[in-house]
Amino acid sequence: MPEVILGNNPTGEICEKCGEPLIFKYGRNGPFIGCSNYPACRNTKSILKFTGAKCPACGSDLVERRTRRGRVFYGCAAYDPEDEAACQFSLWKQPLPQPCPACGGLLVEAKSEQAQCHECEQIFPKDTLPPPPKSSIVDDKPKPAIVYLPVE
Ligand SMILES: [Zn+2]
Ligand SMILES: [Zn+2]
Ligand SMILES: [Zn+2]
DSSP states (O other), rough: OOOOOOOTTTEEETTTTTTTEEEEEEETEEEEEEETTTTTTTOBBOOEEEEEEEOTTTSOOOEEEEEEEEEEEEEETTTTOOOOOOOEEEEOOOOOEEEETTTSSEEEEETTTEEEEETTEEEEEGGGOOOOGGGOOOOOSSSOOOBBOOOO
């Protein structure tokens, strides 16, 4: 994963609660986004970590997330806890940017250097997969789009 940065640098976004700039901060669970007006404003957001894979349900990016207990899972960037109609797709296994060579479905990490298709369940050794498509390469800057998950 690329390094995600950067204590106290502005994110370029404005806090929707108080109107002050949002900044990158470090916390117990790594970097997150907080309000520069802290402690007066305690607004926080998670930084999205893109996996390079696309959601098979809606085509949005799949991003790394954590449960309240800190366990990593992967979910759709379109997910919105406030919106029941938003995409709910999620996985425990890390998705891969390459599509399944057999059916074009989503590949996920399997054990010992293998990838398994989420759709057709076929297993492929990772070293036989084509390189990830260029468009999926994760750049090293956090995107402006932010998920509204509270950081504990
Ligand atoms: Zn604020
Ligand atoms: Zn989705
Ligand atoms: Zn497949």
